[in-house]
Amino acid sequence: MSAAQLVMPIAAPSFGDVRLRAFEERDADMLMDLSTDAYVPKTGSLPGNADHPEALAYIERQSSRLRTGAGYSFCVADKETDEALGTAGLYLAPIAAGRATAGYSVAPRHRGRRVAGHSLIALTRFAWSIPELHRIELYIEPWNTASVRTAEFAGFEREGLLRSHQEIGGERVDMLMYAAIRPTAATG
Template structure:
């Protein structure tokens, strides 16, 4: 299933003032027929479909079986992520039609330490076409334009083999198993840690 946990972990590693969040990209990041763009009100239908998945609503703020109004409120929350300084929440869209296929985020709370976390979800009827992998590649193209960023992490539950394949196809490397790493739906869950490293001189 093409999704990952959406809520990035917090850290007490640094007490430095947070770095300013980079500007929204002028050009929509894209890769192989997929583009990442700002959310629109019309994307609420995608959010309604995503909310019917049994797992996705447990990993973020989208209510299960959302009404159209609840979906619109979720879309607005995605638009506010950049304003709030928590990161970038993109609509995954078909590059030809701009039809919304899911959501992907780059969360930058650890930018002081050169790190960010990614999370994504693709609507069920669009899974199996490597949309998540292509969206991840588009996200990395954008991520590496941020000078302070050197590492993007993914947290994937071990049973989620489709998401593991997406990470592999996008060039992420598995680094280990984090036992009882975070709580989802009231249960402590193990997480596989995947990461991509920016190809920059040290």
């Protein structure tokens, strides 16, 4: 696959209560809620306590990720109402090696009902529709129990602790490595 050929899937990936679709301007309120989480601004391009123009600028950046081939940045939406609940991303920088990285977040007002777990299952199944992908990786800080639980719910396996892996919020941090590999006839 050439990076320039990325397009949103025609059928929105879905699982359980959620579907993954492109961001729209009406999702700005959800992003403003999400930006009040102290951790989210440290790990992505959404500014802390974003105002409406900053949320709209974030939405514009997500569509450019598709255009440049960087990856798929989905808005997680309620499957019934289409209300925006969070984000789910599949980042394809390492695709030449058959790998992608995934990330997810849920707006504080929508947490506590497995939205991230359902989103990650939908995202992972979508990823296996990309023939070049064989492995999806998650990098999770060890304190982040909600994210660890999400990864395990979606069938990702813990492979180890990457010490002093990267800088977040001005500090070197360890990361747990979780991964899923493409199912085969043998693994289901």
